[in-house]
Amino acid sequence: MPSKKALVRRPGPRLAEGLVTHLEREPVDHALAVEQWDAYVEALAANGWETLEVDPADECPDSVFVEDAVVMYRNVALITRPGAESRRAETAGVEEAVARLGCSVNWIWEPGTLDGGDVLKIGDTVYVGRGGRTNAAGVRQLRAVFEPLGARVVAVPVSRVLHLKSAVTALPDGTVLGHLPQTDVPSLFPRFLPVPEESGAHVVLLGGDRLLMAASAPKTAELLAGLGHDPVLVDIGEFEKLEGCVTCLSVRLRELYS
């Protein structure tokens, strides 16, 4: 039976200093961010996910974006080496959390860099964005860890946004959702559905027809509802100011052995 656990990490006190690369910096309201994070975690729980808090990494402003620190394939964890130096200390607590859950653990090593936000899994195909945070050595190391387990790793150029999953994610049937102006090479994906909003490209599969999406993408939510999906909207505006998306605030663990 598939597990439904999700790792999350509470926003740290330095959140407002988080990195911005493709956006103008805007002030972050810390109290509102914490409220939005609570509501995000609550939405996961309300949809049957047991949420597990990773120990804080309070010296790292971006630690709330927990998905960048680990990539899961089945019950195998690949601890990343984040492309931004200020994020490297985030991985220790995540490594501890996945090890405690019984995952086998692998690592990206120097000179490789890889952010979890650059990895999109659709069945056994693992798309990896090669861009500002993930380098060629990181792609090679990811391939070496996951291909022997049966994954097919497809590297995808990313130049217009922070991470591959800032541009595209996928529906339960494998259709890739993307906002065309942000997607370098849409033809790399076998089924591609353009969406009308940048944040509409980000969905977290909650199970069944349910899709967790940002409240900032109402037109895409309507489009997807019209196609028989069930969008669950959460306001993550304070995290969007730091280039965060619904995907990056959790790591879902669906294939743990227990």
Ligand SMILES: NC(=O)NCCC[C@H](N)C(=O)O
């Ligand atoms: N996977 C993600 O989309 N992560 C968002 C990370 C945002 C953070 N401010 C960063 O620049 O690393």
